[in-house]
Amino acid sequence: MRRWNGWGEESTVVELPAHGAAFLGELVGAGQVLADATLEQVLAQVPASRISAPHTLISLDAVVRVRHARGQSLPDWLAMREGRFGVFPDGVALPETAAQIRELLAWAQQQEVILIPYGGGTSVAGHINPQASAKPVVTLSLERMNRLLELDEESLIATFGPGANGPQVESQLRARGYTLGHFPQSWELSTLGGWVASRSSGQQSLRYGRIEQLFAGGTLETFAGSLNLPTFPASAAGPDLREMLLGSEGRFGVISEVRVRVSKLAEEEKFYAVFLPDWPRALQAIRTLVQARVPLSMLRLSNAIETETQLALAGHPGQIAWLERYLALRGAREGKCMLTFGVTGNRRQNALSVRQAKQHLKVFGGVFTGTLLGKKWSEGRFRFPYLRHGLWEAGYAVDTLETATDWANVDSLLNKLENSLRSALADEGEQVHVFTHLSHVYGEGSSIYTSYVFRPGNSYAAAMARWQKLKHSACQAIVNNGGTISHQHGVGRDHAPYLPVEKGALGIAALQALSTHFDPDQRLAPGVLLQSQA
Numbered sequence: 001m002r003r004w005n006g007w008g009e010e011s012t013v014v015e016l017p018a019h020g021a022a023f024l025g026e027l028v029g030a031g032q033v034l035a036d037a038t039l040e041q042v043l044a045q046v047p048a049s050r051i052s053a054p055h056t057l058i059s060l061d062a063v064v065r066v067r068h069a070r071g072q073s074l075p076d077w078l079a080m081r082e083g084r085f086g087v088f089p090d091g092v093a094l095p096e097t098a099a100q101i102r103e104l105l106a107w108a109q110q111q112e113v114i115l116i117p118y119g120g121g122t123s124v125a126g127h128i129n130p131q132a133s134a135k136p137v138v139t140l141s142l143e144r145m146n147r148l149l150e151l152d153e154e155s156l157i158a159t160f161g162p163g164a165n166g167p168q169v170e171s172q173l174r175a176r177g178y179t180l181g182h183f184p185q186s187w188e189l190s191t192l193g194g195w196v197a198s199r200s201s202g203q204q205s206l207r208y209g210r211i212e213q214l215f216a217g218g219t220l221e222t223f224a225g226s227l228n229l230p231t232f233p234a235s236a237a238g239p240d241l242r243e244m245l246l247g248s249e250g251r252f253g254v255i256s257e258v259r260v261r262v263s264k265l266a267e268e269e270k271f272y273a274v275f276l277p278d279w280p281r282a283l284q285a286i287r288t289l290v291q292a293r294v295p296l297s298m299l300r301l302s303n304a305i306e307t308e309t310q311l312a313l314a315g316h317p318g319q320i321a322w323l324e325r326y327l328a329l330r331g332a333r334e335g336k337c338m339l340t341f342g343v344t345g346n347r348r349q350n351a352l353s354v355r356q357a358k359q360h361l362k363v364f365g366g367v368f369t370g371t372l373l374g375k376k377w378s379e380g381r382f383r384f385p386y387l388r389h390g391l392w393e394a395g396y397a398v399d400t401l402e403t404a405t406d407w408a409n410v411d412s413l414l415n416k417l418e419n420s421l422r423s424a425l426a427d428e429g430e431q432v433h434v435f436t437h438l439s440h441v442y443g444e445g446s447s448i449y450t451s452y453v454f455r456p457g458n459s460y461a462a463a464m465a466r467w468q469k470l471k472h473s474a475c476q477a478i479v480n481n482g483g484t485i486s487h488q489h490g491v492g493r494d495h496a497p498y499l500p501v502e503k504g505a506l507g508i509a510a511l512q513a514l515s516t517h518f519d520p521d522q523r524l525a526p527g528v529l530l531q532s533q534a
C-alpha cells in the first residue's frame with residue numbers, strides 16, 4: 001500500500017544508519033523529532049464535498065481525496081506529517097478513456113469546476129495542490145489509463161495511456177523486448193503524462209535522451225477541442241507543437257495519449273565508480289569526457305561533500321574504511337570526488353567505451369574501483385527517496401534543488417547556490433549541510449543537483465519558515481546567476497514567481513495567451529506555471 005503521508009510503499013523502510021546519524025549530528029546538531037498526525041486525525045478534517053451534481057467518474061471518498069491532496073515537496077511533506085493539509089479536492093475523477101476525459105471537461109465547464117490533472121503525484125514544486133477557491137476543485141487522476149495501447153516495432157514507437165507509471169511502462173515494454181530508458185528517481189510512482197507535462201529527465205538521459213527526445217507525439221484534450229500530434233522522425237513544418245505539451249504542467253489541457261520512442265533492450269548494462277582526487281580535476285574530467293562523446297549511458301559526479309556524505313550514510317563503516325585506505329594509497333584522499341558512469345549496449349561496444357572512459361579519467365588522476373559501487377548505486381537508485389523517512393525519524397529535514405547552466409558557469413553557480421543555502425539560517429545560528437552532484441551532463445553544460453539537510457526546529461511552523469528562507473535564498477541565487485529555475489522538476493507553484501526572470505515579460509505573455517486559448521475560463525490548475533493575474 002502506498003504511503004498517504006510520504007514516499008512510496010509502506011513496506012519499504014530505509015533507516016538512517018547510526019554512523020550516518022552521528023555524522024549529521026556533528027555537522028548540524030542533534031536531530032529534532034516532531035510528532036506525526038494519524039490518518040484518522042486528517043480524515044476528521046475533510047470537509048463535505050461542494051460538488052452539487054455528482055458524476056459517476058468522480059470519487060467523493062474522503063481517503064481518496066486525502067491521497068490526492070498533496071505532492072512530494074518539502075512543504076507537502078510537512079503538511080502531511082503535521083496533518084494540516086489545508087485544502088482538499090472536492091472529488092477525484094478517475095477516467096479510463098480519452099472520451100471520458102472529454103466528458104469531464106464538458107462537465108467541469110457546465111458546473112464551473114476547477115480541474116487539476118494528476119499523474120503520479122510526485123511533484124516537488126507544488127503542481128497538484130488544490131488551492132482555496134470559491135469554485136469546487138476536482139483532481140483528475142490518470143492512474144487508470146496506464147496501458148500500452150500499441151507498439152509499432154518497425155518504427156520503434158509505443159503508444160501509452162498517460163497514467164502509466166515507470167514500472168508499468170517498463171514491464172509492458174520489457175515483455176516485448178523493449179525499453180523506454182526513462183528512469184527519474186521518482187520512477188516507481190511518476191507517470192508518462194507527468195514526465196511530458198513537467199519536462200522530466202531520467203538518470204540515463206545520456207543514452208536515451210530527456211523526455212523531450214523520447215516524446216514523439218500524442219493527444220491533448222482541451223476546452224477548445226482535441227489536439228492530436230502525429231509522429232514524424234523530423235519535420236520542418238513550422239514550430240514543433242509537441243513543445244506546447246512539454247512543460248505545460250496541466251495548464252493547456254489533459255494529455256490523454258502519449259507516443260514515445262523506444263529502444264530494443266540492451267545486451268548488457270554495467271555501472272562503474274571512479275574517484276577523482278579533487279573537484280577542479282573532477283569537473284574538468286566530466287566535461288571533457290562528455291564533450292569527447294564517449295558512448296556512456298550515465299554520468300554522475302558528486303562533489304567532495306556529497307562523496308563524504310554518501311560514504312558516511314552508506315552504513316558499512318568497516319568496508320568504507322577499507323575503501324578509504326585503498327583510495328588514499330592511490331592518491332584520492334580528503335577532497336576526493338566520486339564519479340559513477342554506466343555503459344549500456346552490446347558487450348563489445350561497452351568494453352570499448354569503458355576502456356576509453358578509463359584512459360580519459362586516468363589523465364585526471366581517476367582511481368578506478370570496478371563495478372561494486374556502481375552495482376550498489378544501480379540497485380539502490382530508487383531507494384534513496386525512502387531515506388527521507390529515515391532522516392525525518394532521526395529529526396532531520398532534507399530537500400533538493402536543481403538547475404542547469406553552461407560549463408563556463410557551472411562551478412561559479414554551484415558555489416553560489418551552495419553558499420546561499422549554507423548561510424540562509426545563519427540568523428538563527430543553524431547549520432545547513434549542503435552537497436551537490438552533476439548528473440545530467442551535456443556538451444555545452446550541466447545540471448546542478450543540490451541536497452540540503454537541516455533541523456526542523458521545535459514546531460512545524462518553524463520548519464516551514466526555515467524551508468521558506470532556504471528555498472527563496474537558493475532560487476534567488478539561481479535566477480540571478482545564470483541558472484534555469486528548473487532542469488527537471490518543473491515550475492509548479494513554488495517556482496512560478498521566479499519564472500519571469502527567465503522568460504521575460506513577453507515570453508510569459510505568450511505562454512499566458514496559449515493558456516487562455518486552450519482554457520478561456522482558466523479552469524485548469526490556475527496559478528501553476530503562470531501565476532494567476534490579479
Ligand SMILES: Cc1cc2nc3c(=O)[nH]c(=O)nc-3n(C[C@H](O)[C@H](O)[C@H](O)COP(=O)(O)OP(=O)(O)OC[C@H]3O[C@@H](n4cnc5c(N)ncnc54)[C@H](O)[C@@H]3O)c2cc1C
Nearest residue numbers: 119120121122123184185186191193194200201249250255
Ligand atoms: C523522490 C523524488 C525524486 C524525483 N526525481 C526526479 C528525477 O530524477 N527526474 C525528474 O525529472 N523529476 C524527478 N522528480 C520530480 C517528479 O517526479 C517529476 O516532475 C515527474 O515528472 C512528475 O510526474 P507525475 O506523474 O508524478 O506528475 P504529477 O506530480 O502528478 O504532476 C506534475 C504536473 O504534470 C501535470 N500532469 C500530470 N499528468 C498530466 C496529464 N496526463 N496531462 C496534463 N498534465 C499532466 C500535473 O497537472 C502537474 O502540473 C522527483 C520527485 C521526487 C518526489
